[in-house]
Structure formats: C-alpha cells, structure tokens
Amino acid sequence: MIRLSFSIALIQWKQLIRDRRAFIMLIAFPVMLTSILSFALGGLFSGTTHQISKVAVVNEDRGAAGAQLVDYLRQQTGFVRVVDVSNAAEALNEVNQGQVDGALVIPRSFTSETGQGKTVALPVEVTSAHSFTRDLVNQLVSSYGLELADVQYLKTIATQSPAMKSPVTNSALNNAGSTGATSAGATSAGATSAGATSTGAASTGAASTGATSTGATSTGATSTNSTGGLAPTTGKAASSSSVVSQGTSPAVTFINSMSNLRPVTAGSYYAIGMMVMFLLSNAISRATSMVQERRGDRYKRLLAAPVGHVTLAIGQWLATFLIMLVQGAILLLCSRFILQIQLGPVGQTALVLAGYAASVAGISTLLGSTIRSVQVVNGLASIGANIAAVLGGSIFPIYGFPQMMQWIAQVLPNGQALTRLVDSVMGVSTAELWIPVFYLVFVGIFLGTLGGIRYGAPSRKGV
Amino acid sequence: MLEVESLHKRFGQHVAVDNISFQVKKGDAFGLLGPNGAGKSTTLSMMTGLLIPNSGEVRLDGHRLKDEPKYLKQRMGLVPQSIALYENLTAEENLRFWGQIYGVTGAKLRDNLDWCLQVAGLTEHRKQLAKRFSGGMQRRLNIAVAMIHRPEILIMDEPTVGIDPQSRNHILETVKTLNREGMTVIYTSHYMEEVQYLCQRLAIMDNGELIAYGNLEDVRQLAGARSTITMQLSGEIGDLTRQLEHDMTFQNVQVEGDTLVFQAQNAAVAVSRAVSIIANQSCELQKIDVAQPNLESAFLHLTGRRLRDSVGEAGDQG
Numbered sequence: 001m002i003r004l005s006f007s008i009a010l011i012q013w014k015q016l017i018r019d020r021r022a023f024i025m026l027i028a029f030p031v032m033l034t035s036i037l038s039f040a041l042g043g044l045f046s047g048t049t050h051q052i053s054k055v056a057v058v059n060e061d062r063g064a065a066g067a068q069l070v071d072y073l074r075q076q077t078g079f080v081r082v083v084d085v086s087n088a089a090e091a092l093n094e095v096n097q098g099q100v101d102g103a104l105v106i107p108r109s110f111t112s113e114t115g116q117g118k119t120v121a122l123p124v125e126v127t128s129a130h131s132f133t134r135d136l137v138n139q140l141v142s143s144y145g146l147e148l149a150d151v152q153y154l155k156t157i158a159t160q161s162p163a164m165k166s167p168v169t170n171s172a173l174n175n176a177g178s179t180g181a182t183s184a185g186a187t188s189a190g191a192t193s194a195g196a197t198s199t200g201a202a203s204t205g206a207a208s209t210g211a212t213s214t215g216a217t218s219t220g221a222t223s224t225n226s227t228g229g230l231a232p233t234t235g236k237a238a239s240s241s242s243v244v245s246q247g248t249s250p251a252v253t254f255i256n257s258m259s260n261l262r263p264v265t266a267g268s269y270y271a272i273g274m275m276v277m278f279l280l281s282n283a284i285s286r287a288t289s290m291v292q293e294r295r296g297d298r299y300k301r302l303l304a305a306p307v308g309h310v311t312l313a314i315g316q317w318l319a320t321f322l323i324m325l326v327q328g329a330i331l332l333l334c335s336r337f338i339l340q341i342q343l344g345p346v347g348q349t350a351l352v353l354a355g356y357a358a359s360v361a362g363i364s365t366l367l368g369s370t371i372r373s374v375q376v377v378n379g380l381a382s383i384g385a386n387i388a389a390v391l392g393g394s395i396f397p398i399y400g401f402p403q404m405m406q407w408i409a410q411v412l413p414n415g416q417a418l419t420r421l422v423d424s425v426m427g428v429s430t431a432e433l434w435i436p437v438f439y440l441v442f443v444g445i446f447l448g449t450l451g452g453i454r455y456g457a458p459s460r461k462g463v
Numbered sequence: 464m465l466e467v468e469s470l471h472k473r474f475g476q477h478v479a480v481d482n483i484s485f486q487v488k489k490g491d492a493f494g495l496l497g498p499n500g501a502g503k504s505t506t507l508s509m510m511t512g513l514l515i516p517n518s519g520e521v522r523l524d525g526h527r528l529k530d531e532p533k534y535l536k537q538r539m540g541l542v543p544q545s546i547a548l549y550e551n552l553t554a555e556e557n558l559r560f561w562g563q564i565y566g567v568t569g570a571k572l573r574d575n576l577d578w579c580l581q582v583a584g585l586t587e588h589r590k591q592l593a594k595r596f597s598g599g600m601q602r603r604l605n606i607a608v609a610m611i612h613r614p615e616i617l618i619m620d621e622p623t624v625g626i627d628p629q630s631r632n633h634i635l636e637t638v639k640t641l642n643r644e645g646m647t648v649i650y651t652s653h654y655m656e657e658v659q660y661l662c663q664r665l666a667i668m669d670n671g672e673l674i675a676y677g678n679l680e681d682v683r684q685l686a687g688a689r690s691t692i693t694m695q696l697s698g699e700i701g702d703l704t705r706q707l708e709h710d711m712t713f714q715n716v717q718v719e720g721d722t723l724v725f726q727a728q729n730a731a732v733a734v735s736r737a738v739s740i741i742a743n744q745s746c747e748l749q750k751i752d753v754a755q756p757n758l759e760s761a762f763l764h765l766t767g768r769r770l771r772d773s774v775g776e777a778g779d780q781g
C-alpha cells in the first residue's frame with residue numbers, strides 16, 4: 001500500500017518537474033523572489049543586527065548577584081549598551097529625556113533574596129519607539145526574551161516598580177501589553193537582562209504585576225557546584241547552565257544560554273516568515289489543482305482501479321510533502337546565500353521544515369479532497385493564506401500580539417514553524433524542537449487522514 | 464457474466480439513469496448507444512464503482528460491486544471519455560504506472576507493456592512523451608493504458624470522439640480484434656455505425672431510459688425498418704413507377720432522373736420482383752444498391768428523433 005502511495009507521489013513529482021512552467025514555479029520562483037527582495041530590501045535583510053538599545057542600569061544591590069547581573073548585561077553587546085546610573089530617579093529622567101531607551105533597576109534585596117530562592121522582581125522602564133524599524137527590531141528582541149520565558153531558562157518576573165511610575169512609563173508598558181510595538185526599551189533590556197525578567201513583563205505582564213514564579217534563580221541555589229562567574233559556556237542552550245557561587249555568598253544561576261543565544265535580525269525573521277507563508281499559499285494552490293484534477297478523467301481512472309482511497313490520499317499527501325520540502329529548502333538556501341540571512345543549524349532547520357511540510361501537505365490534501373469548487377479553494381488561497389500569514393506572524397512578529405493571538409499563532413502550523421525556526425536561529429537545543437515538530441507532523445497526518453476519508457472514495461454527487 | 468440490475472441515479476431532481484438493467488455475457492461486444500446526455504457515462508461510472516447509484520446493483524459472475532469492489536475493478540479496464548494520461552510522461556511510463564496501480568509487476572508487467580504498445584501501434588513511440596503525441600495516438604494510448612492489466616472486460620466511453628478517420632478505423636479494428644480474441648467489450652458511443660460494426664448485442668439509451676436492448680438484428684428489426692433499395696437505370700422508364708406503386712412489395716417509390724428508390728420489408732424478394740418488372744420495360748438496370756435497416760432508423764422509430772444531427776459525419780463503418 002505504501003509502495004503504491006509512493007508510486008502515486010512519484011508520478012506526480014515527475015509530471016511536475018517535466019512541466020517547465022510548474023518547475024519554474026517550484027525552483028526558479030523562490031530564487032527570483034529572494035533575489036528581488038535582496039535587491040529591494042537589501043538593508044533590511046543584509047544581516048546587520050538590530051539597533052542596539054541603551055539601557056540605564058541602576059544597581060541598588062550591594063551583593064554579588066547584582067554585580068554579576070550587571071556584568072552579564074555588559075557582555076550582551078549585541079543587544080544593549082549598559083549605562084551605569086546611580087539611582088532610580090536619575091534613570092527615569094534619562095528615559096524621559098530620551099538619553100536611554102530603557103532603564104532597569106536591580107533592587108537592594110536582589111542578592112539576598114535570590115540566595116534564599118525567592119523570585120525577584122526587576123522593574124524596567126521604557127520609552128516608546130520612534131521609527132517602524134525600531135519597533136520591528138525591538139519586537140524581535142522582545143520575542144527573544146519571551147521565547148526564553150517560554151523555554152524557562154530563567155524566570156525572574158519583572159514588575160513595574162511603584163517608585164518608577166511615570167506617565168511615559170505607564171503608557172509605554174500598557175501599550176506593550178496590547179501591541180508590543182512600543183515596548184522598545186523594555187524589550188531590549190528584557191531580552192538581555194536574563195530575558196524573561198523584563199520581556200515577559202513587557203509583552204504579557206504589564207497588567208499582571210507580581211506574578212510569582214520560582215525558576216532558575218532558586219534552582220541555581222540548590223545546585224551550587226560552580227565555577228564562579230557568569231562565564232558563558234558552550235554547548236546546548238537548554239542543557240548547560242553555569243552556576244555562580246562565590247565563597248559563602250548566595251548562588252545565583254543564570255542559564256548561560258542567554259549569552260549563547262544569538263540575536264535574531266529582522267532579516268532572518270522575515271526571510272523565515274516569507275518562506276513559511278510561501279509554502280502555505282503554495283500548498284493551498286496545490287489543493288486547487290487537486291480539486292481540478294478531481295473533475296478530470298484521470299481521477300476517474302484512479303477511482304476505477306482497485307486501490308484503496310487511503311492509498312490514493314497518502315500518495316497525494318506524499319507528493320505535496322515532497323514538493324513543499326524542496327521548495328522550503330530552496331527558499332531557505334536562497335535566504336541563506338542570496339540574502340545572507342542567519343539561519344539555525346542545518347539539522348534543526350531541516351527538522352522543522354520537514355514538520356512544516358507535513359503540516360501544509362495535510363492542509364492541502366484536506367482542502368483538495370473535500371472542496372468541490374475551484375473558486376472556493378482559490379478564495380481560500382487568497383484570503384485564508386493571508387489571514388493565516390498574519391496570525392502566524394509572517395507579516396508582523398507575533399510576539400507583540402495579545403496573548404490570545406499568540407495562542408492562535410502557536411496552534412497554526414505556520415506560526416509554529418516560524419517560531420521554531422526563529423528559535424533555531426537563536427540557538428535553542430534540538431530537544432526543544434521535538435515536541436513542536438511532532439505537533440506539526442501530527443497536524444499534517446491528521447488533516448491528511450481527514451482528507452483521505454473523502455479522496456478517491458466513490459461519490460454520490462458524481463465526479 | 465456482468466449484470467446490471469435496476470440501476471437508478473438522480474442528480475437532485477434530474478434523473479440521469481432510470482432503472483436500467485442489462486447483461487453482458489463473457490466474450491460479448493456490447494454496445495451502449497445513445498445521444499448526448501442520455502446517461503451513458505453515468506451508467507459506466509456506476510458500473511466501475513466511481514459513482515454510488517441511488518438503487519440497483521452491478522454484479523460480475525455473482526460478485527456484487529457493492530461488496531467486492533476490488534474483485535470487479537481488477538477485472539475491468541476503463542477507457543474514460545476524455546484523454547486521461549500523464550502528459551509529461553512517456554507512453555511507457557504511463558503504462559508502467561497504471562500497471563503498478565493494478566498490481567502488475569516484474570516480467571508480467573514487461574510482457575503486458577509490450578503487448579499494449581503493440582496493440583496500440585505505439586511500439587516505436589514508447590519513449591515519447593504523451594503530450595508530443597497526435598490526438599489519435601493519445602486516444603490509442605488512452606485505450607492501451609486501460610488494458611495494461613489485461614482486463615476481462617474493457618469498458619470504453621466514446622473512445623473515438625474527435626479524431627481523424629484513420630485513427631478511428633485503427634481503434635475500431637483493434638477493438639474488434641481484441642473482442643475476437645476473447646475480451647469482453649462494453650462500447651459506448653453515439654455513432655451507430657461503430658456499434659453496428661463492433662457489437663453483437665446492444666442497448667439504446669435515451670433520457671436515462673433503456674429504450675431498446677437485445678441482439679443487433681433484433682434491435683434493428685424493432686423499428687420494423689425496411690431496406691432501402693436504389694437502382695440506377697438507363698433508357699425509357701415509362702410507367703415503371705406506377706407499376707411498382709401498385710405492388711405491395713414496394714413502399715415509398717420515388718424516381719429522380721435515372722434513379723429509382725424504394726423501400727421494402729424484405730430486400731431479396733423486392734429486388735427480384737423489381738428486376739423482373741424492369742425486364743419487361745424498355746429500360747436497363749445498371750446498378751443496384753441495398754441499404755440494410757440501421758440503428759439510426761431504429762432510433763428514429765423509437766423516439767421520433769434522429770440519433771445525431773448530421774449523418775455521415777463519422778464515415779461509414781457498417
């Protein structure tokens with residue numbers, strides 16, 4: 001049965017690659033697209049990282065942990081430039097005057113409380129961003145921080161400190177809650193100051209202050225065998241952690257993957273977003289041709305053959321899967337080499353791409369086997385794919401979205417694929433990707449199976 | 464034996480096939496004749512398991528299509544009404560693929576493949592892409608593909624539509640040969656000449672109903688149709704017309720110049736009588752042409768309509 005499905009997939013594949021127009025759509029179009037983008041949007045995709053945010057850091061803590069955090073922030077040169085400020089009022093002033101993009105206050109009790117395994121709140125001040133590019137880039141950085149929170153590298157909850165309240169800050173933070181676009185300072189600062197700390201608050205926690213969470217801070221305290229310092233170690237982000245312990249002073253753990261994580265450029269993000277979107281709309285247009293095929297006599301011939309319809313549907317699914325895989329790979333390769341975009345490790349990228357190809361093959365097979373009208377599928381292709389692209393974050397990064405929409409984005413295969421590919425760029429471990437990839441494959445197989453119930457089955461309405 | 468029993472199909476309010484039954488014996492060439500929209504393709508779709516009938520059933524040697532679709536499908540080969548090939552694949556690749564679909568592999572596939580190519584007259588073109596074929600060649604490949612698993616029953620839905628006379632003759636002769644070699648053929652057409660040429664038994668469909676069914680001769684006679692006799696004469700015709708009109712043997716006597724045309728129930732009797740009458744006249748008989756009653760006249764008789772609008776468009780096969 002599987003062999004037959006392969007034959008069916010193979011025949012479609014041959015049919016496609018020998019059709020010059022289809023072949024051009026398959027191979028040349030992605031190349032052209034990326035080339036044009038590279039030409040038109042060279043700046044955006046050129047691989048330079050986002051603007052570096054200036055963050056005023058107030059260290060009220062006199063202990064080791066506070067100092068280490070500051071040191072740590074200083075190391076994050078890709079994201080922030082740390083400006084030492086002596087007190088919160090001054091920091092706020094600088095924020096308001098626009099001298100810095102954000103301010104972070106490390107409270108007096110930081111060392112002792114982290115030492116006791118408590119969660120410490122790190123207040124962050126922000127200004128609103130000025131330009132679109134800045135929004136964009138900062139959202140990306142925000143995403144970075146949120147990602148880390150998701151992955152639970154470190155959970156230190158940032159809250160809005162009463163002392164830091166100011167009109168600017170309030171609005172900035174509130175806006176961050178709804179759109180995320182304005183949380184420039186918070187996000188950049190957050191992303192670097194152990195990610196979860198402030199970013200989580202910036203995009204999700206603005207309203208919910210004082211959320212509690214123990215996390216790496218407390219964990220660290222228990223696993224104290226340490227080398228000292230926050231020296232980044234190499235290795236997989238999730239598995240490696242460096243633990244700080246200096247003499248009798250309390251240990252604070254920052255998962256050092258923070259420093260291993262690479263920044264994601266807007267270019268990378270959009271190149272991936274584009275690939276994801278492109279595959280989705282192509283999968284839907286393949287569904288269109290499936291609907292057309294179902295009206296033709298070749299389909300009648302398949303139906304007249306002693307082949308189970310599940311076999312036929314698997315064949316369809318496989319063909320689409322293969323095509324999506326190739327197309328996705330071409331797009332990513334073009335992004336990498338024409339646009340000079342930073343991508344994650346080859347293996348991880350391939351893994352997520354395969355999962356995504358499975359998903360879109362499922363979508364394509366389901367639509368192609370259940371819908372009777374070409375117009376309907378075409379409508380879905382133009383509207384549905386675009387909506388999915390927006391909700392999935394291909395147009396605007398999803399990290400700035402409200403919680404509900406982020407949830408939708410994670411359910412959508414394109415949102416999931418985008419997120420995971422971006423994760424991969426940042427350098428998460430492969431272990432982190434398995435579940436999302438299984439989810440994608442599951443969605444693909446599930447939808448494909450649903451399609452298989454209809455596809456190739458004798459009809460009541462006529463073919 | 465293939466049995467079609469009380470097949471009925473409605474599309475919404477429209478009855479496409481209305482309770483039809485017929486049987487096709489092993490080795491028969493069975494014709495399904497009817498004008499456009501009669502329900503021929505719909506009937507075939509139900510017979511091949513593509514379309515679920517509202518009622519009725521199809522059986523092959525006692526196996527019901529409903530219960531054992533694969534048993535029937537494996538033994539049938541469908542030639543769809545339009546070309547159903549992978550046009551970017553070669554003739555051989557097309558055949559190979561459909562062979563796999565029918566579970567034919569290895570040496571058997573190679574043998575069948577050669578046989579199909581030879582039957583279709585495409586052996587020299589086996590490596591050629593189907594899209595590079597002429598219309599006639601595509602039609603032939605379209606048929607060959609349906610035979611790659613050497614089915615017991617070849618079901619053909621208007622396989623000669625829209626092709627040149629040579630390809631058409633080739634196809635008809637091929638089908639005739641296949642049938643002589645023992646393959647059961649179900650042949651759908653709205654060309655009565657084709658059905659007359661190929662089939663021993665037939666059914667005529669109109670508006671979803673079976674309006675005639677039986678042996679070719681029986682259906683022809685159904686019309687009570689007469690032979691048309693045309694005689695070329697020379698010399699003085701005189702009152703020949705009047706004499707013939709008074710004889711009950713002859714009907715619809717007409718004279719046009721040198722040509723005498725009349726119809727008769729029994730052509731042999733009528734011709735000999737006419738010849739003896741002419742012998743007593745001062746004219747000579749040059750040429751006789753006897754046209755047997757045909758399905759066209761049967762259809763006309765049964766429905767009051769012609770089977771097709773233009774006669775002779777298909778050439779004369781009978």
Ligand SMILES: Nc1ncnc2c1ncn2[C@@H]1O[C@H](COP(=O)(O)OP(=O)(O)OP(=O)(O)O)[C@@H](O)[C@H]1O
Pocket residue numbers: 461462463474477478479497498499500501502503504505506544653
């Ligand atoms: N899937 C369908 N839905 C609705 N009506 C249909 C469908 N298929 C066929 N019909 C109608 O059923 C009738 C019979 O169609 P069918 O195709 O069987 O005719 P046919 O004898 O094969 O004609 P032709 O010689 O043109 O191929 C026609 O009136 C047609 O419009």
Ligand SMILES: [Mg+2]
Pocket residue numbers: 503504505544620621
């Ligand atoms: Mg038809």
